[in-house]
Amino acid sequence: MERLAGIEPIVSLLYDGVMNPGDWYDGLDAINEALGGIGFHYLVMNAQSFAVLDSVSSTELPEGKVREYEAHYAKDDPRAARVFALSVGQVVADSDHFDARAVSRTPIFADWLMPLGIRDTLSVKLRTDEAQREFLAFFRSPDQCLFEPQEKIVFERLLPHLHRASELRARMGQLEKHAALGLSALDKLPQGILIVDDKGRIQHLNRAAQACLAAATVPCRAVHEHLVFAASEADARFRHLVTAACRQRSPASAGAFRLACGADQWLGVSVLPLKASHPLASFRQIHLAMVVLADPNASASPSAALLGELLGLTPTEARLALALAAGKTIHDFANAESCSWHTARAHLKNLLRKTGCHRQVDLVRLIQTLAFTAA
Structure with a gap:
């Protein structure tokens, strides 16, 4: 031999x-x-x-x-x-x-x-x-x-x-299967969603994001495959959030801000961390960020399954996120799910960890900025 x-x-x-x-x-x-x-x-x-x-x-x-x-x-x-x-x-x-x-x-x-x-x-x-x-x-x-x-x-x-x-x-x-499902889910959403790396380089954007960036009143553009904001202060804020969301070693974090884009019109900008293991980041195997461009006054009612697919959540975590965004408490959720308060708190901890939020109020603000509301 x-x-x-x-x-x-x-x-x-x-x-x-x-x-x-x-x-x-x-x-x-x-x-x-x-x-x-x-x-x-x-x-x-x-x-x-x-x-x-x-x-x-x-x-x-x-x-x-x-x-x-x-x-x-x-x-x-x-x-x-x-x-x-x-x-x-x-x-x-x-x-x-x-x-x-x-x-x-x-x-x-x-x-x-x-x-x-x-x-x-x-x-x-x-x-x-x-x-x-x-x-x-x-x-x-x-x-x-x-x-x-x-x-x-x-x-x-x-x-x-x-x-x-x-x-x-x-x-x-x-991973490839999950990534394909996740990217497909993005096109079902009314919000403009982009996947970017730590430099703001666009890896993927859905149809709503393409339409949003083409609108004359929106204060950001895709320039040489990077997402760039017209106002220097907003651009610096965005890059700070992307860097925080794409941290490779220390805990990543999420954030959001909003910009005026016309008379009585605002653009909500949310940045969420996507770990390398997240379905939407798996095709690169590095930490990426999901950027959501949405009208804070708009509302949508996607299913918990779609939210879970988008953010890498379990069905229970997705239902909890929607409940909190709709103004429900942990006790309300525990009663609705017929589980203990301690179990509900454990789901909340996992939800905070997966979304990169450090406080419940940050999570609620983030989900609301995403324009997810309970059906």
Whole structure:
């Protein structure tokens, strides 16, 4: 197994594959080549329904063979039961449990695998959680020797990297999904909302923000992809709030102010911190800020679900935020939710932490500036 002596290029491909699926599959192909296999199969299944979520094979099966397996062999495949029962990181080969006599008498081998040129399979459960299970298998043909213990030991050297890269891929997939949902939610809101970095550089803006910045009476503009306010005092105030919201090490904080933009018209400006783990910041993996441009006199009534999606809140925290903005007290909320005052206070602490507000009055002012009112 000298071919696996230098695993660094393979490991590099696996970690590059966290962001690039092509590199991930190239890494699996490189492992297969190093093991002397004829191909690999990467499978992701729903943990409850066992529905296939992702399936990639480096070997193309003849048309109809997959349906044949599902119809005649899947239910009684003795290999599948062993693979499903594996612990994460545990490796098993068909040859560990099926000798030549068993292979000749077992339908899945004699009637399906062997005619396809597959004799031995080296399988591993890469990861599992409440949502899905992830498996990987490598194949050898009947004219090759079986996977040997020494080869499995060497293969196990790669497993920590495979497992870690797989976890990172799953996490990035979740973040991308959440970010897409969050950014989609922004376009449903009547307020102008922008996502900016610590320099005020615009990373995303919704349709309402585009319309707002194009209005002649609004005292701010997008200049060279930065949000800039016409009045120097307002611009300095904005940059101070953005810096505070994007702090990487010390606790970030939120803030708001308002500007005159015509006779008896005002523009509310709110700046909220988005931690790197927040769905709306996950695509950059750094702390960002959400800037909301809204008419303080306007009102809207989005659902608690939309507010939660926007600010990264749980359903209970979102309902609490809307209740407080509507003038309700913690006791009112506790009674309405049939929970204790202490539980309601715990939700408030989490809500303050997630929004970057240090006082309840700051939270209420912020939510009201966002123009969220209870339905």
